[in-house]
Amino acid sequence: MPKRPYLVADRHLRHVGKDCLVAFEASLYSVPARRVRPRQLVEVRAGGDTVSLHLLAPDLSGSTLLAVHPRAHARGSWVVDSSHWAGLPDDTGRRTTTQVPDVAVRPRQDGPCDSPLQNLLNRSAAAQVSVSKRPLSFYDDIAGTRPRIVPDSKDTA
Structure with a gap:
């Protein structure tokens, strides 16, 4: 037997959503908004207990790793690091609307x-x-x- 166990991971390609979430097995995982763009393809590597999200090509630092999350075992789960949403537009921009004007x-x-x-x-x-x-x-x-x-x-x- 080898001294180190052989790590098995499923690899899948997924698109990043506008909200920096990646859907995998009916759950959503976050990626840093400053490192991706909407509809960008990323690689999901799913192991037994973790899900890691990678760029398809290395960035300027030579890294492909975007995020590592614990694997969700319930469908519909959101596994989110709130710091990943830094850089998304807030409700002060012109593309987002928080309330409908009251028209008489x-x-x-x-x-x-x-x-x-x-x-x-x-x-x-x-x-x-x-x-x-x-x-x-x-x-x-x-x-x-x-x-x-x-x-x-x-x-x-």
């Missing part, structure tokens, strides 16, 4: 219409937004797509 819905004073669709539109908050009325040529001027009128050669002679 005021019915129009025009009274009920014959059309149920028009009644619904009159009650919506979007119907309360004031909109400027402009001729379509205004948008042609802004976009620089106004059609040019070329004088006829007969008129210039």
Whole structure:
């Protein structure tokens, strides 16, 4: 018998989620946000008691190891090191929304219409937004797509 036991590990490729979690055997394992990007492929090496997550190619330091976690034995477990989430956007950015603005819905004073669709539109908050009325040529001027009128050669002679 050899002096050191032979270590057996299953190896799988998985994608990193936007939240820096990697799904393996119906459980989620965290990786450091500063070292990976969303949808990046990583290698999962699962042993009997641990799950280690590795980059496919060594980084500048020559290391591929991202994280080592105890193996989850219950489906749906989250095995997370909270320090791995450092570097993810917080709720102050423009891509995240923590609350929905409260919009007051005021019915129009025009009274009920014959059309149920028009009644619904009159009650919506979007119907309360004031909109400027402009001729379509205004948008042609802004976009620089106004059609040019070329004088006829007969008129210039």
